Amino acid sequence: MFAGIDEVDWASMEHAYGPADDVPALLTGLASADPVQRERALDGMYGAVHHQGDVYACTLACIPFLFELVADPSVAERGSIVELLTSIGGIELDEDDEEELDEDEIEGAANYAMAAAAVCAGAEVFVGLLADADRGVRLTAPLALATLHAEPPRVLALLRKRLPVEPDEEVRLALVEAAGRLALRHETVADTAAHWLSRLAMQEYAPGLRLAALAQLARCAPAALPVDIVPRVADLLRALRATHPPSGTATRAAAEAASREAAQSPTLIGQLRAMQAAEEAGRSTPWAADLLRTLHGALGDRVEDRVALLADQLCSPDDGQRLDAVRMSGGLIRVWRGPYDEVVRLVGEQLAEPDPRLRDAAAHLLAEIRLLAAPAVDTLAARVAVTSETWVRQWEDGRTSLDPALRALANIGDPRALPVLRSVLERPGVPWDLGHAVAALGPAASPLAGALRHRLAEVPLEPSANGGAAPLMDALASLRADEAMPEVLRVLRGVPEASAPYLRSSALRTLGAFGPGARGAVGELEALMHRSRTRGAIEAADALYSVSGDVDAVLPVLIEALTAEEPLGIRAAAGVVGRLGTRAAAAGPRLRALLHHDDLWVRVDAALALCEVSGRFTETWPVLLAAWTENAHVRVRVADTLARTGAAAAGSGAAHALRAELSSVRRHNARDAGFGTTDIAADESLLTLCRQALRDGDDRG
Known part of the structure; x- marks a missing residue:
């Protein structure tokens, strides 16, 4: 094996981390009998030789040797090498990509093209792997053929021939997925593949295979989908639960064990495998989630169908199916607008479930969608009421944050979050998202002003104050609690240099939010405006105007900032000028000149300010x-x-x-x-x- 490997001038090549003279050892490691060695070698191939999908000269030089490994039945875990070859040879650049390439990218594009040609030239090897004794090989060979083989009609015929005799259920699903890939890539087989997929979706086939066929049909021939797609998929999920009952409480223990393994693995590949094992632990049909994600993605803007399907999934007796549904609900809501009240209510019901993964996923989604989480407000309040020990979460970097259920309740503006936040303020540490929660509660959070002020007075003015003082000032700013001006001025005056820009900005925003109630800070703000550099001067001018309303005092500084070279400084100045309105007419000529600036955001901010200034x-x-x-x-x-x-x-x-x-x-x-x-x-x-x-x-x- 590896004849001629020593004749390759590996040292003259490079990969992502320098000279490629270590590549022969990686290739040898892929053939090792030691699973640890194989994992490290595969990790090195993806981490350096095929880093983030890149193709280098050494990647091209590896291709013949990778094919040798795939063809040798004595090599263990050849399926992972088939996947590696599929990734190396499967990158395509369309015409638009090619037109946008600059000179530095042309060499990379040429490497992609050569890799595709080299792997496609050897793709006949994958034909023999469809019936390989190694299940992992059979699992990866169909997609390799669909992606790389030059004869799509022949590949489709091979897939159809293999399906009835393939004993493994998940491999059968891979054969169906490969047919969908062929239909998407090659018009010559699209109709034939779609017709076959339609037949596979019929009643006489197993529910998993039918679900896979529907998912691929949705991708490559959505017009051929049955009109009753939602009840049909719901029936298939019920059939899957009947034929593959979930394992229940074993799920959590297995998931925790796999998570510990992921944390201990020395390689990224090992961590990813362990994380996947944790995700699939206790699931009887772990592949069903991928099928449903494919189906949801293919249904696209058919929001009503997808909502109905998710509602059914969220009512499943299977924890795993509900966890998948919560995650897919997030994917739907993030991309498409629609009526989500029923889905949100059902997501809220997961907060009462014993599975911590399910509870956490639901809470994080409800926190993310903010006001859209209103249909789940009562279940959120109930969850917050029973989680006093986890209202605040500690992260590895030392920061703390509010429990997502508490954050979600506050985001809705529900006053039931108020006593919990008061309790949080009595504990050590200041959650980084406290200010956001208080702002979302609005005037209802006014009773917290005294506690916020007290905590701010206690924050030590040292570099570590960055994380504690800013959330407190943000909260006070949202309440316009101008009685806290002395505490905010203490931070502004005593901020350590290491934390200066961030904390000073936060203090100035807070004083500005206090408005006329912070008149006692006018002198300090004026001095800071005149002695600071551009960004600091703009922030001080913004606060000064909010406090004093004195346009004449701040306008010269802002107009000067509009002539700066730094786009961010220009944008900040334009934003403040716009707040001055028609009294800043003197800035009009400069704003008009900025309408032709190279930076799009500068043009936008200047145009918006000009609208306010000119009327x-x-x-x-x-x-x-x-x-x-x-x-x-x-x-x-x-x-x-x-x-x-x-x-x-x-x-x-x-x-x-x-x-x-x-x-x-x-x-x-x-x-x-x-x-x-x-x-x-x-x-x-x-x-x-x-x-x-x-x-x-x-x-x-």
Whole structure:
């Protein structure tokens, strides 16, 4: 094995972490009889040679040797090597990607193309692996064929031939998934594959196979889905529970053991495997979750169908199915707008379940969706009432945070969170999200002002004060508790240099929120404004204006900041100038010049400020409309200005953009990968602002 490996000049190549002279040892390790050695070698291949999907010259040089390993039945865990080859050869660049490549990326693109050609050239090996004695190999070979083989009709025929004789249920599902992949990638077999999948979804097949067929059909031929897709899937889930009953209480013990293994594993691959084992522990059909995720993703904007399906899943007697449903509910709500009251109520019911994973997932989702969690308010209050020992959570980095159920209750503005927050303030440590919770409660949290002030007075002014003082000041700012001005000034004056920028900003925001009640700080704010650099001067000017209302004192500093080179400084200054309104007319020429700035956000902030300063919206709308179209994340800011000024009635065309936003079922900030914990709240705020702007615009028009 590995004939010619020593003839490759590995030292002349590089991978993600330097010279590739260690690659021969990694390849040898993949063939080791020692499972620890194999795991470390595979970890090295993904961590360095194929780092985050990259293809280097050494990756290309590995391909022939990886094929040798796959073809040798004496090598253990060859399925993981099949997966590695599929990943190396399966990256495709479409025409749009190729057009956007810069010079530094051209070499990488060429490597991807060469890797695809090299792996595809050897893909015939995977044909023989469909019937391999190793289950892991049979599990990975179908997708490798569908991704890499040059003859799609032949591959589909092989998959269909293998299905009736394949003894393993999960491998049968892999064969069905591969058929769906073929249909998506190759029009020549799309109709044939869809017809086969439709037949597999019929009554005479096992429920898992039928569910897999429906999931793939939803991906590649959604028009062929049965009209009764929701009750049909619900029936299949019930059939799965009948034929594969969950193992009950063993789940948690097995999950905890696997989690401990993940923490102890020296390799990322080992940690991922242990985490997967923890997730699947005690589940009789762990693959069902992937099938349902595929189905939900393929149903896309069919929100009503997906809500009905989730409602059924959330009523399942199987803890695992309900846990999956909670997570999938988050995936749905983050991307699509819709009526979620029933789903949210059912998610709330999971807070009373004994499985901590289920309770935690439900609480985190309810905290994330904020006001949308209102249908679960009573179950949240009940949960908070019985979790006094876990109202605050300690993290590995030393920070603390509020229990997600408590945070969710506060986000709704329910006063039942108030006594619990009062108790939290009596304990050591200040949760980083305390300020957010107090702000969400609004005036109902006013009784906490004294305790917040007392805690702030006790915070030691040292670098570690960063985490304690800021949440307390944020909370006091939201309450406009100007009686706490002495405590805030203590922080402003005594803030350590290591914590200065962050804590000083927090203190200035708090004094600004106090407004005229902080007049005693005017002299200090003026001095700070004149001696600080650009960002600090802008923050001090913002606070000074809020406290004194003296436009003449702050406008020269702000206009000077508008000429700075740093985009963030310009944006901050424009934001404050906009608050000054028409009394800042002297800043108009500079704001107009910024409408042509290279930075989109500078253009947007300048346009919004100019609208406030000039009292006219029509001259800025072309800039804002272009930004509205180019970057959806500007929309909340723009809609806020439209709602406050009534500018939608100014004949600018803004009303059309607002109505188009309200007609969209997809959230404006939905991402294909990843999400932010404030995304849902931001989108719900946008919808509210759009409605308000249109309503006020109609009234003024």
